Amino acid sequence: MITCRAPGKLFIVGEYAVVEPGHHAVLTAVDRYATATVVEADDEITTLHSELDGGVTLSCGRIGDGLVPSDGVVPPNFSYVFAAAAIIDRLLVERGIGAHSYRLSISTDLADADGRKLGLGSSAAVTVATVAALGRFYRLDLSPMDRYRLAMLATVSINPRASGGDVAASTWGGWIAYSSPDRQQVSELVGESGVDAALRAPWPGLSVRPLPTPTGLAMQVGWTEKPASTPTLVAGLRDSYRQLGAHAEFVSRSDDCVQRLVAALEADDSLGIRTEIHCARELLIDLDTVAQLGIMTPPLRALCAAGAAVGAAAKPSGAGGGDCGIALIDRTRSAAITELTHRWITAGIRPLALRTHPFEEDRR
Template identity: 50%
Template sequence: MTGPRTVSRRAPGKLFIAGEYAVLEPGHPAILVAVDREVTATVSTGGDTDAVVESDLCIGPTRLRRHDGGFVGIDDGDRSRVQHDLSHVVSAIEVVDALLTERGQSLPAVHVSISSRLHRDGVKFGLGSSGAVTVATVTAVAACAGMDLSPDERFRLSMLATGAGSSGGDLAASAWGGWIAYQAPDRAAVRDMALRDGIGRAMCAPWPGFAVRMLPPPRDLTLEVGWTGQPAKTSVLAGRLRSRGLPQPSFLARSDERVRAAIHALDHGDDDALLSEVRGARQVLADLDDDFGLGIFTAKLTALCAAAEAIGAAAKPSGAGGGDCGIALLDAAAATDVVRLREQWAEAGVLPLPIRVQPTKGSEA
């Protein structure tokens, strides 16, 4: 690579349609969509510091230096921002740097700028901002180093940059776009593969449990999204699940049945069946919440679902629950129902978000 270079890449956020929590286990399916709100990563080469990161999520630039095969903050302020605000950005830079090193290349000094439309006043909407940040950064840094990544390569590099606690569903939605059926890989096996064989070989090898497939959108349904205004941390809720010895086989089987039936409905253009399966997926989550007190259904998420059901829509929390967003699917031609739903959500303290599904980006894996 010769001379300074600047590239920008975008990655969309996500919403879960069905399969939350079960998807944490390798090989268990979920349905997700990519949304038309994105994270943009702009990467420039040059400068006298190994890496500089700027983000609208924190104040001021963060300067990084290479250390022990990774990147660390130069001073205490830099290190604090890396730990609390920029860990996903730094991990994304590190995984591309490691791949280049395996190939006998080196990542030049880079300036990485991150801007996000998945927040409001620094508060997350629950649209998979961490995953979108990771995918956008991996893609932009790789492009700046002369590597144009396929959707599969974007996902795999991003997954290798992410901790084992993440299902990777947000990464897949960001990498492929549109409606997708997704199954998580065995993250421990993938991590061991990368440590043993290197990142390049791990990217090309089969990943146990992993599958992704593009799905056709519903024929005549529209997706409405409501934000509770209560940020939720997926890792905390997933930690509660693990501490109770969950998910249990019975929950996984019930979730899988609903998700696979919803996939079948989408494949065959059966909107009524899809609505039924989304309602069933909500009940599976509600039973899990009732049995183990995870805190999935807050008062606002319960009100969001009730308002949707009152007009014949199918609704549920999207993601881990405990706040963040809920979704509703209803007849796209019923404009008065959409208006009524948004009004009732607003009365319940739920903010309707003007969000649409982002089209598919690339071919399936």
């Protein structure tokens, strides 16, 4: 039996801008996980079992060299798991490795007791965990970059506009600076040359590098209890908004904010870090005002206001519209942290006890 897990994520700054190839964000991995367990099957049926949604199973077989669901349909709750399994299968074919039937089981603690997602990147974590487990099952000796690329190829087959920041955070852990690849060029490369070639070729725009975790600040996380759809919000950046030139200005200002934050993180400059969190929040507010996306919901506004009231730098994490927000505050101010928690609870925001999942070196 092989078991691999992948952490969830929080966006710190760079949401929306990082969707554009070559543009930047900072993210951190957190200690909530998707876990994938795989064992070899004793028959010719491959099964994908999800403990989410009450526990359901998808049976798969093979037609020619391809993995296919037995009834020809991939249910939505299996889309990312199946995409990850299928991309591994394609890599096996290209490398001349025989595929085996297996039992793959997925579980997470990235939702609450009622099954509502917390906004911590569960789809990315599930995809990364599946790739890692099947990579070990087939002894593919995948590097972290290989795992990221395979998980990203699976992700863009479902959501072509996905930035992949969550995939990177789930792959490497820790705090990272990330810029997104040109997904169209990558997809064309796979179509022309195959998956194995795409693991070796340059990916235009892509960069990932670790950042130090702030030592002087505590990051508090609040959940609005309102799940949001990132693909829907990203798709809401209407063509009319892009044509105004406002989008290019937003992306440029966001990249500047990210670069200043990276410098502050590397210097462990608590004031500089908080300043850029404020900057990123104002950029999201301005974007929301112009594009009318619904980023700043009343609970997220209350979350940020509570942060400001106690001297924390607070903002939505991710696309907004619900999900989570973050607040960074001097870790020695225990009374202020307690007051922030009380204000959030009073506003109907659930504090989440999360810690950073550390950056993982290449441990093949």
